[in-house]
Amino acid sequence: MPTLAELGEFEVIRRLAAVRGAPDASIVVDSGDDAAVVRPEPGGLVVLTTDGFVEGRSWRPGWIDPEALGARLAVANLSDLAAMGARPRWALLAAAVRADADVDALVGLQRGLARTLAADGARLVGGNVVAVEHEEAFHLTLVGHVHEGAVWRRAGARAGDLIAVTGHPGRAGAGVRLAARLGDGARDPRFGPLLDAWRSPRSRVALAGALGPLRAVRAAIDLSDGVPGDLAHLCEASGVGAVLDEAAFPDDAALLEAAEALGLPLDALRFGPSDDYELLLAIDPASRAACEAAAAQAAVAFAVIGRCAGDAAARTIVDRAGRERPIPGAGYEHFTRG
Amino acid sequence: MPTLAELGEFEVIRRLAAVRGAPDASIVVDSGDDAAVVRPEPGGLVVLTTDGFVEGRSWRPGWIDPEALGARLAVANLSDLAAMGARPRWALLAAAVRADADVDALVGLQRGLARTLAADGARLVGGNVVAVEHEEAFHLTLVGHVHEGAVWRRAGARAGDLIAVTGHPGRAGAGVRLAARLGDGARDPRFGPLLDAWRSPRSRVALAGALGPLRAVRAAIDLSDGVPGDLAHLCEASGVGAVLDEAAFPDDAALLEAAEALGLPLDALRFGPSDDYELLLAIDPASRAACEAAAAQAAVAFAVIGRCAGDAAARTIVDRAGRERPIPGAGYEHFTRG
Numbered sequence: 092m093p094t095l096a097e098l099g100e101f102e103v104i105r106r107l108a109a110v111r112g113a114p115d116a117s118i119v120v121d122s123g124d125d126a127a128v129v130r131p132e133p134g135g136l137v138v139l140t141t142d143g144f145v146e147g148r149s150w151r152p153g154w155i156d157p158e159a160l161g162a163r164l165a166v167a168n169l170s171d172l173a174a175m176g177a178r179p180r181w182a183l184l185a186a187a188v189r190a191d192a193d194v195d196a197l198v199g200l201q202r203g204l205a206r207t208l209a210a211d212g213a214r215l216v217g218g219n220v221v222a223v224e225h226e227e228a229f230h231l232t233l234v235g236h237v238h239e240g241a242v243w244r245r246a247g248a249r250a251g252d253l254i255a256v257t258g259h260p261g262r263a264g265a266g267v268r269l270a271a272r273l274g275d276g277a278r279d280p281r282f283g284p285l286l287d288a289w290r291s292p293r294s295r296v297a298l299a300g301a302l303g304p305l306r307a308v309r310a311a312i313d314l315s316d317g318v319p320g321d322l323a324h325l326c327e328a329s330g331v332g333a334v335l336d337e338a339a340f341p342d343d344a345a346l347l348e349a350a351e352a353l354g355l356p357l358d359a360l361r362f363g364p365s366d367d368y369e370l371l372l373a374i375d376p377a378s379r380a381a382c383e384a385a386a387a388q389a390a391v392a393f394a395v396i397g398r399c400a401g402d403a404a405a406r407t408i409v410d411r412a413g414r415e416r417p418i419p420g421a422g423y424e425h426f427t428r429g
Numbered sequence: 430m431p432t433l434a435e436l437g438e439f440e441v442i443r444r445l446a447a448v449r450g451a452p453d454a455s456i457v458v459d460s461g462d463d464a465a466v467v468r469p470e471p472g473g474l475v476v477l478t479t480d481g482f483v484e485g486r487s488w489r490p491g492w493i494d495p496e497a498l499g500a501r502l503a504v505a506n507l508s509d510l511a512a513m514g515a516r517p518r519w520a521l522l523a524a525a526v527r528a529d530a531d532v533d534a535l536v537g538l539q540r541g542l543a544r545t546l547a548a549d550g551a552r553l554v555g556g557n558v559v560a561v562e563h564e565e566a567f568h569l570t571l572v573g574h575v576h577e578g579a580v581w582r583r584a585g586a587r588a589g590d591l592i593a594v595t596g597h598p599g600r601a602g603a604g605v606r607l608a609a610r611l612g613d614g615a616r617d618p619r620f621g622p623l624l625d626a627w628r629s630p631r632s633r634v635a636l637a638g639a640l641g642p643l644r645a646v647r648a649a650i651d652l653s654d655g656v657p658g659d660l661a662h663l664c665e666a667s668g669v670g671a672v673l674d675e676a677a678f679p680d681d682a683a684l685l686e687a688a689e690a691l692g693l694p695l696d697a698l699r700f701g702p703s704d705d706y707e708l709l710l711a712i713d714p715a716s717r718a719a720c721e722a723a724a725a726q727a728a729v730a731f732a733v734i735g736r737c738a739g740d741a742a743a744r745t746i747v748d749r750a751g752r753e754r755p756i757p758g759a760g761y762e763h764f765t766r767g
Contacts, residue, residue, distance in 0.1 A: 124513065
């Protein structure tokens, strides 16, 4: 376990560069100069996002290995590009690490990052490593392409549009809560899908790429806070309300098990804070079947869970008995909550 | 002094967005969506860099106010783009802050950042704020343009090329050492130019823009470690050596004063670790006068301090008496030194 202090900055940078994989033809100047130089697609637009993780807050040591953490950091950023209908291309990693940190762990993180980016057509082209005394942090900037007119935004949903989600909302947040409350008890196989959703989320870039040509998506956001908060952002940007249908949510036996184990109502998990990195979409009702087919083709769970309403103040859910109530819960608040 | 925890994430993001300035026509989707969307210049290449600062290591609280810190973070990144011959356009800030941090300070930092970026034609288009318990950190990613064939790299210097620097090498590092050793004594006006170089470095983007069309620059790097280390990077990338001329260095009375006050030889400061964010260039000897004129026009100190040598192992300096000795010192090591 060589440390950063033992190896020094330049050897560490060399080892990190070694796991990036071969550069593609778009990379004119790779890392190792003052900046990277890349060739954008002619006529395309460039999409830019950054998202980062902090030790002890974004991940729990002992619950995720460095390679999985790197993969998850990639997905957190890929998810933002998927939600814009964009194709990821290049990334830079800013790592804040302790001088006594294990270089092998840092290399593992970068390997997981590089592998996950590569699966969606992106590659690390640079970064920076700074030393910290306390908690470590990793910030990724992801750059991609999108064609003019093909950009998905939070704004654009209209009354009557269907509201769809990929995956199973709330699973990642349930995984976090289980680990915090049950400790090793959370490793019970019946909670496996929840721990997987938390620790190993899947990028929805490929699905976004399949949905784009259908011209069905009117608005999009990634689920990084939880359904109530992210749906609110989409509704506010679009000037619409939302009426959800409880019966339309995907069945989720694992989430039910977790609610029981935690002594919580199912709603607290389904509508609780959860960085699932799934997509929340407003789609043209005429394209529902085409979207469902594209999701099935991509082997991604896809559920139409409600409809946009003309009343921008509406934010309700109709239960199986036909009763309408406010959508429970609120999103993750990065500063006022733990 | 409202804190992050009091205001909450979204209000903080709103206040940060308010000091970014108006978007220019290249910004298709501004911050506030899942990612920003920008329009690159037709036929141009895109340049990407990231550099970050950590509290207590990259800056000393009490020695720099938030706005100046933001400006300095901008310059650290602008400097990388200047060294590529590129034009800065868009930036993203990843901020890791404590929940009890003063939001006004964070807004001040962003204001200094935005103002300094704007002076060189760039603008913040997004970012991310995460909470930390201990030291704060700010990581900027800067994106710019460069035309094919106009990219400056570390490689490209040839034997006989002149080695030039902007500014006064070593001043920033001297400022840091004075503050560490003398405390408030470092605030003596005779050290003013050193504290300014440390706390308020100037971007060399405009000068790089003026030098570009001269086709005089064969290789470039920014001075972020110190002359010996950065010169070594340029020489290694180019496969050349370097012979410096002590008499050709710019006179620097303030640096001499600092060396005396610190009880150090001048070399320890001039060739010591120093993040001056100035340019180190290898230039075509035939273009020397044109480069000097461009620098004079831009009101930037510019000195030819040596020459590239065919012997790649050469790394020497000739003193005023004509004696040749190895270039002293070494660059900043981010992990093995404080």
